[in-house]
Amino acid sequence: MRPVFDEKDLARYPFLQEAQAKIAGSALNNLETFLSSEYGSQTINLAAERVEAAITIPPKGLTAYFGEYHATIPDAQKSLYAYGMARVIASCINDRSVIDRLILFEARRSMFYLMSDEHGETDEAKREEVARRLGLDLHDETIPIAPYIEMVSGLREPGWRLVNREVSGGLVRIHATEFEILLRERIRVVIRSRGLPKVPPEVCALLSPAIERLTAVHQGQMLRDLGPIDESRYPPCMTALIMALAGGANLTHMGRFALTAFLHTIGLSTTQIVEVYQRSPDFDIEKTLYQVEHISGRSGTEYTSPSCATMETNGLCVHRDALCERIGGPLGYYRKKKGSPPPGPAPTGSSG
Ligand code: SF4
Structure with a gap:
């Protein structure tokens, strides 16, 4: 029997279709009204925290960050909306590296939950189900070349390059230990492929305090990185x-x-x-x-x-x-x- 994804799961894996449908049919549809409510402003704060962490925390530090600040999800609906709102903010900032960092953050966040094994076997089933919905079978020993190339496009290690892989009949051989990284990268590809919402300038203007602060944070981080x-x-x-x-x-x-x-x-x-x-x-x-x-x-x-x-x-x-x-x-x-x-x-x- 396939596992059922509850509201907390949707907050953990907001790229799933059900989660997307929930965001699409939510109060976020009327952003102007939403933003003027108390609930809206709390969501903006959560979303801004998410974008700031994406900008400032290096990928290697993210697992520790999720363990400390995302281990429990006190309000699943707000967390899901914060995912949508973070994408709205990134769309308004409209900077390629901010968008890339947010996508990477979200992929690693979901992967953190997928690997947490909070409930023993149930999580194994959920991991397999998430992978299946994204077109991956965790028991397969091969992946067709085209999706493989798409998945590893963000990985720098030479071991992922096609020339260093065993390829036969249009299929790339995969080791069981590599699926965790491949699933994470598949999540990243799926989030990226959805693009960001087109946000009217008047809505970006309503978010301007958060956007200006995050733009400054990004500028400072970029200079520190350089x-x-x-x-x-x-x-x-x-x-x-x-x-x-x-x-x-x-x-x-x-x-x-x-x-x-x-x-x-x-x-x-x-x-x-x-x-x-x-x-x-x-x-x-x-x-x-x-x-x-x-x-x-x-x-x-x-x-x-x-x-x-x-x-x-x-x-x-x-x-x-x-x-x-x-x-x-x-x-x-x-x-x-x-x-x-x-x-x-x-x-x-x-x-x-
Ligand atoms: S010289 Fe400058 S433009 Fe040419 S390849 Fe090097 S960095 Fe690029």
Whole structure:
């Protein structure tokens, strides 16, 4: 007999269809009214806590966090709504890394419950049922290539790469010990595939205190993750742009944009960026200040550093080195160079 999922289970596994239906048919449908109620504001607080934990707690610390703060669910309905509300908040923040962190947080949270074995055999049955609903059979020894590739796309360890797997007849062989990670990644894929709700600007405005606070938390966390500014970690393309400036060259619009966005993202202040442009012989402080402030977000849109593909299309990808082969953009280069792990396999189960 298949296990029955009660309200607490839906709060634990909010990606399940029943949970989604409950959220869709709930008070969250009329967000404006919901947000103005006491219950609504408590839900927002819970949701904001969730987004903040997703932003600030590294993946490896999440299990301990869930054990401390999510082990019991005092109000299942509120917890389920907080899941929906956290997605609304992430949609309003509209930042790719916040969204990715929230998806990872939710996948690991559900996995925490699936592996808790609170009620002995019942949990084994629920684990199998959740997996089945997501298209995985925990007793299978193989998985078709396409879903396998989708599931492992966030895993960095070389052992998950298809070239390192036993593949036969379009099927990838799986070891029983790998299912826990695969199920967690499958949950992540399913949550990601649902996308985020489209939230009207007037509703985002109602959530603005939480959104502004979380945006600041995210900005601070990003700068902490990047560490102190270190020119020796700049990618070759950015070093070349700075050298070109110092040598008296006129940068193209795209060159200026890429350099400014990069320097802003790694944490240079407007004044520090203007100082970089000061090295240029045709330096015009007002024009530079305007451009830097515009790209840094004064216009309301904060631009991010372009990808390597865009840099290449614009003739800005120069002096590539070995690290360039392992990143997708100049910012990734800077991050990797900072924490450049020595060559070799990463610890099992990490993702990102
Ligand atoms: S590959 Fe990317 S990081 Fe490396 S030089 Fe080209 S644009 Fe810069």
